[in-house]
Amino acid sequence: MAAALPPPECVLCHRSDTSLDGCGLMQQVDGVCAHVNCLRCCICRKKGATVACRQKRCSRRFHLPCSSQRGCISQFFGEYSSFCWEHRPQQTVETLQEGHTTCIICMEVVEDSLSYTTMVCPSCKHAWFHRGCIQGQAYRVGLRHxxxxxxxxxxxxxxxxxxxxxxxxxxxxxCEQEEEEELALPQLHGRCDARQCLYRGGREQWEEEG
Incomplete structure (x- = not known):
């Protein structure tokens, strides 16, 4: 008698057990098995969540677009790790605000302490800014600047x-991309190409005067 095949293993939690009140039933799509609850977003509660918190023994999973709603963090370098709101990295800069501190980018008031949405430069400790504002600047200037x-x-x-x-x-x-795009535009023709130009100012002068 052939040995019984082991039960399929979830590709996300690497467990094969199923329970209605735990991981949920196993779902198989195109040969890939995963627990229903392993794929459920812990924020919107909908299925299809493929981003997992990197912290050991944390079972939270979420959609990338949902992550900012609860203060989750995804890192876009190295192993591209993601963390839920409980296990996300925190800034450890020791600094205090002086009165009502404003964002150095948008000039709107920031929170009175470090948080998911309020950040500070770890070097000078004087530049406070909103997460969204510094992210926008990163997109505009790129890594080099x-x-x-x-x-x-x-x-x-x-x-x-x-x-x-x-x-x-x-x-x-x-700004550099815009300059390159402008240089790539076709240049206007600067002279009349008629075999016999009848304009009294000459071939080049005709173009300048329109």
């Missing part, structure tokens, strides 16, 4: 921001 808006430090600033989930694309700044 991304730096603290106040002290212009890159050595400590860039790794810290990446660790905190700021995506810094390795692209040219938006």
């Amino acid at each position: 991304f730096a603290c808006p106040h002290c212009r430090d890159q050595e400590r600033f860039v790794p810290e921001m990446a660790q905190m989930g700021i995506r810094v694309p390795d692209i040219k700044p938006a």
